[in-house]
Amino acid sequence: MLVKVISAAAAAASFGILFNVQGGNLILTGINGGLGYFVFALCTANNVESYIGMFFASAVMTIFAEIAARRRKVPATIFLAVALIPIVPGGRMFSFVLHLLEGSNQLAVADGIQTLLESGAIAIGIIVVSSFTQVFVRLKRRMGEIL
Amino acid sequence: MNRYEIGEIIDIACRAGKIILENGGEIYRVEDTMRYICSAFGIDECDSYATPTMIVISVIDTKGEVFSRMMRIRHRGVNLHKVEAVNNFSRAVINNPITPAEARAELAAIDQRSAYNLWTTALAAAVGTSAFTLVFGGGFSEFIFGFFLGGLLRLLVTLLNQVQLGYFTVNAMGGAAAALGGWLFTYFGLIPDWWIMTLSALMQLVPGLIFTNALRDAAAGDLVSGISRGIEALSIVTALASGAGGTLLLLARFGGG
Incomplete structure (x- = not known):
């Protein structure tokens, strides 16, 4: 598992170069990619459904990205978009269409449903965390005004 | 004013x-x-x-x-x-x-502002492809040869984008090249199976992120964006798979694979 986590981090960092992430942000992107894959692998190792693992992974990655974004004063997407690549079901989407073309409809349907579940779970993970972050920031500001 | x-x-x-x-x-x-x-x-x-x-x-x-x-x-x-x-x-x-x-x-x-130059991105794609072969459970030979396939694919895609071939054709040709590369390495006995290698090389093109962002837009209330990003992702993956699928079909018929 350690090898896979380190490879996911390396993959995220090198894809960061393709998407023109620069300087120290690149290292943080790589760390976030590895972190997300670690959470996902931890869930999978404990026999949790893959899409639930992806939900937790994307939630943890969004928390990391929001914190890093506030520290470095840049949009959270910089740390999130590329770091998500090792877990988003891009490969499964590819095999979905490939199976359709081969005529293996049952395999295609399974892949298609899995793609929907997995990317849906990742999107929900991001949305839940970022809405709570906004509420949290607003609350903190209001508390600051009162105190 | x-x-x-x-x-x-x-x-x-x-x-x-x-x-x-x-x-x-x-x-x-x-x-x-x-x-x-x-x-x-x-x-x-x-x-x-x-x-x-x-x-x-x-x-x-x-x-x-x-x-x-x-x-x-x-x-x-x-x-x-x-x-x-x-x-x-x-x-x-x-x-x-x-x-x-x-x-x-x-x-x-x-x-x-300029982005990283061509050779840096090709190297990054090569390293990324190697890393992905390990993520997908590939062995040492896939790790080594994935490096070359990923880098070459990046060079090809950049070249095709530069001549403004349109995203559908570029992705179809990218899919074809990745499938051909994976098949050739397998044919010459360098790797056990084409799938992990081809998939790892294609990770730089597959629209998994676009599709996730589409669902994110839709859930955030940007419905039109959700639909257009979803269609974008579907057409990219269709292009990739038709390129790869067509190549594999031809190779199976004429290449004796």
């Missing part, structure tokens, strides 16, 4: 939004940035709307006259450094006002 000045401010807001949208920023970030820039220059009543293929802005001046502007977005890539730069720009404009001419020059400078 006269017509000319308002037009100039709208133009700055549109250009800022366009840079964010063309380089992979979120829809709400585009819309918010355009509104922030307008209010920083003293226009209070402003509404903006963005989808992955266009942006619209409409403002009302103090006399009640309406001005609007639409910009078509034809190019969609990811260059997160530019998104970051425009974000810093809009933050700076709100805090210490500058003249419209300065703002426009600054945006033009951001848009001209």
Whole structure:
């Protein structure tokens, strides 16, 4: 598992170069990619459904990205978009269409449903965390005004 | 504020939004940035709307006259450094006002900023492909040869993009090249199976992220963007799979694979 986590981090960092992430942000992107894959692998190792693992992974990655974004004063997407690549079901989407073309409809349907579940779970993970972050920031500001 | 000045401010807001949208920023970030820039220059009543293929802005001046502007977005890539730069720009404009001419020059400078050069990105794609072979459970031989396939695929895709072949054809040819590469390595007995290798090389093209962002947009209430990003992802993956599938079919028939 350690090898896979380190490879996911390396993959995220090198894809960061393709998407023109620069300087120290690149290292943080790589760390976030590895972190997300670690959470996902931890869930999978404990026999949790893959899409639930992806939900937790994307939630943890969004928390990391929001914190890093506030520290470095840049949009959270910089740390999130590329770091998500090792877990988003891009490969499964590819095999979905490939199976359709081969005529293996049952395999295609399974892949298609899995793609929907997995990317849906990742999107929900991001949305839940970022809405709570906004509420949290607003609350903190209001508390600051009162105190 | 006269017509000319308002037009100039709208133009700055549109250009800022366009840079964010063309380089992979979120829809709400585009819309918010355009509104922030307008209010920083003293226009209070402003509404903006963005989808992955266009942006619209409409403002009302103090006399009640309406001005609007639409910009078509034809190019969609990811260059997160530019998104970051425009974000810093809009933050700076709100805090210490500058003249419209300065703002426009600054945006033009951001848009001209260069990305990593071709060889750096090819090397990054090569390393990324090698890393992905391990993530997908590949062995040592796949790790080594994935490096070459990933780098070569990146060079090919960059070249095809440079001659402006259109994203569908570029992706179809990319899929074909990755499948051919994987098949050749397998044919010569260098790797046990083409699948992990081809998939790892294609990770730089598959639209998993676009599809996730589509669902994210839809859940955030940007329904039109959700639909267009979803269709974008589907057509990219269809192009990749038809390129790869067609190649494998031909190879199976004539190559004796």
